[in-house]
Amino acid sequence: MKKFFALQVCAVLLISGALGGMFALTPVYDEVRSGIVLVLCLSCLKLEPKTLADFTFETVDNQPHPGFVLENLSHGPVFLHYSGDACAGCDVMYPVVKDLFSIDYGKQDMFHSIVSFENSSVAYIYVNIHHTTPELRSAQPIYDKDHVAGIPMFTIVTLGYDNGKVKPKYTTLYGTLATYGCNTDAQRLVFLQQLLRESIDMYNENEAGYPHHS
Amino acid sequence: MKLQVKRLISQVILFFSANLGYPGYPGLKTGFCYPFFYCQACPAATSACPLRSLEQSVDQGSFTWRLFLFPLLIIGFLGVLTGRAVCAWACPIGLLQRGTGRVARKVKKTPLARKLGAQKAEKYFRYTKYALLISLVFVTSYLIGFIFTDICPVGFLTGTIPVLILNPGKFVPNFFFPVALVIFALFIVLIFLIERGWCRYFCPVGALLGPFNKISFLHIAVDAKECVHCNVCSYECPMGIDVPNMHRDPECILCGKCVTACPNELITFEGRGR
Numbered sequence: 001m002k003k004f005f006a007l008q009v010c011a012v013l014l015i016s017g018a019l020g021g022m023f024a025l026t027p028v029y030d031e032v033r034s035g036i037v038l039v040l041c042l043s044c045l046k047l048e049p050k051t052l053a054d055f056t057f058e059t060v061d062n063q064p065h066p067g068f069v070l071e072n073l074s075h076g077p078v079f080l081h082y083s084g085d086a087c088a089g090c091d092v093m094y095p096v097v098k099d100l101f102s103i104d105y106g107k108q109d110m111f112h113s114i115v116s117f118e119n120s121s122v123a124y125i126y127v128n129i130h131h132t133t134p135e136l137r138s139a140q141p142i143y144d145k146d147h148v149a150g151i152p153m154f155t156i157v158t159l160g161y162d163n164g165k166v167k168p169k170y171t172t173l174y175g176t177l178a179t180y181g182c183n184t185d186a187q188r189l190v191f192l193q194q195l196l197r198e199s200i201d202m203y204n205e206n207e208a209g210y211p212h213h214s
Numbered sequence: 215m216k217l218q219v220k221r222l223i224s225q226v227i228l229f230f231s232a233n234l235g236y237p238g239y240p241g242l243k244t245g246f247c248y249p250f251f252y253c254q255a256c257p258a259a260t261s262a263c264p265l266r267s268l269e270q271s272v273d274q275g276s277f278t279w280r281l282f283l284f285p286l287l288i289i290g291f292l293g294v295l296t297g298r299a300v301c302a303w304a305c306p307i308g309l310l311q312r313g314t315g316r317v318a319r320k321v322k323k324t325p326l327a328r329k330l331g332a333q334k335a336e337k338y339f340r341y342t343k344y345a346l347l348i349s350l351v352f353v354t355s356y357l358i359g360f361i362f363t364d365i366c367p368v369g370f371l372t373g374t375i376p377v378l379i380l381n382p383g384k385f386v387p388n389f390f391f392p393v394a395l396v397i398f399a400l401f402i403v404l405i406f407l408i409e410r411g412w413c414r415y416f417c418p419v420g421a422l423l424g425p426f427n428k429i430s431f432l433h434i435a436v437d438a439k440e441c442v443h444c445n446v447c448s449y450e451c452p453m454g455i456d457v458p459n460m461h462r463d464p465e466c467i468l469c470g471k472c473v474t475a476c477p478n479e480l481i482t483f484e485g486r487g488r
Binding site for chain 2 (some may be wrong): 034
């Protein structure tokens with residue numbers, strides 16, 4: 001009887017000591033909180049976010065995401081806008097995107113800013129492929145998921161939940177968005193606004209579990 | 215106050231405590247693991263499902279010892295103190311099954327149920343939960359990836375359904391949804407047909423807690439010398455245990471129904487000793 005009681009006491013001391021030690025000496029509490037509790041577990045839900053455009057984790061040829069995208073992803077979703085000179089589609093989309101973020105820049109500028117969209121931060125990067133750096137230019141094929149190799153091209157990189165891990169997830173749109181039934185500037189603006197909202201929702205649902213999140 | 219009323223109050227309080235995480239109401243999100251089966255995908259969940267942490271600890275050939283030990287230690291701590299009492303006094307799925315138990319008890323009286331309950335195989339079927347714990351929580355996570363969370367009926371009940379109600383049109387079913395829906399339907403049928411059917415046969419958290427009954431301070435003790443084997447206790451037991459012959463049974467959830475039922479008061483809660 002006494003031996004059994006001693007065993008019970010030893011067990012409770014050992015377990016409580018180990019548990020206390022884990023709390024004191026390891027980041028397990030924060031790991032569980034940020035990696036499991038605060039992230040919306042889509043596996044547990046057996047659901048996928050419903051989005052206007054298809055988001056994917058796989059970049060073209062599984063190339064790594066460019067460093068500048070990952071850096072900006074700590075602020076919010078990244079909106080990459082590829083444009084160029086002498087491009088009719090680009091001329092259509094240029095004012096629509098300026099309206100989307102209420103910003104102003106020249107068509108041949110290199111423009112990068114953390115902009116506010118409905119009280120959320122979005123990293124907006126404008127790339128005129130004829131007036132840009134090799135780093136920004138070389139990122140275009142990485143996100144050219146339909147192998148169009150054309151402009152205008154829009155990529156929204158956000159965060160997604162992939163079987164227990166939070167990773168960058170993106171979608172790419174091409175042209176004047178006619179494939180999505182957008183034929184007027186107003187329709188294009190509404191479409192992009194809705195897609196951005198969805199991207200921000202996905203970002204917020206997964207932000208806590210993103211390894212680069214500080 | 216009657217013991218079963220106290221247990222109900224405990225279950226209700228702990229149900230609300232487990233659901234203090236809804237944003238703003240009050241939005242308490244902690245880094246603990248629940249010591250029972252509840253899903254962190256529930257919009258109001260405060261903590262993580264212990265199985266999720268265990269799955270993540272062995273995800274696709276990796277091993278993260280912190281995520282492995284943390285839920286085991288939380289469960290172990292309560293397990294050594296109170297054995298599997300968590301299942302009867304705290305678990306929200308236990309509370310749900312308490313609600314469906316009335317129907318299950320009526321089903322239990324049918325000749326077919328009696329016949330099936332008398333089968334020797336029934337007690338071996340209880341090992342299913344250990345097999346599920348090892349195969350679906352550990353082995354598949356290590357070799358393939360998360361499978362249990364993809365089909366978990368408790369996640370469906372506490373996560374999928376509330377999320378779909380609160381966010382209409384925002385989500386679409388994934389590949390596993392139809393399978394999970396069928397399993398969820400079977401789960402509902404099970405808990406209406408068999409009292410504590412989920413706890414008896416399938417709950418992997420129960421499988422983690424069960425062995426602690428062997429060494430826990432709190433346990434149910436039967437005075438076998440004085441027992442007249444009227445079997446009222448066994449009839450009342452929601453886990454279908456042969457109570458007069460029970461000694462620290464891993465299936466016992468310490469609900470205390472046998473304690474209340476014994477006409478000679480020979481069954482008691484004990485705080486220490488064998």
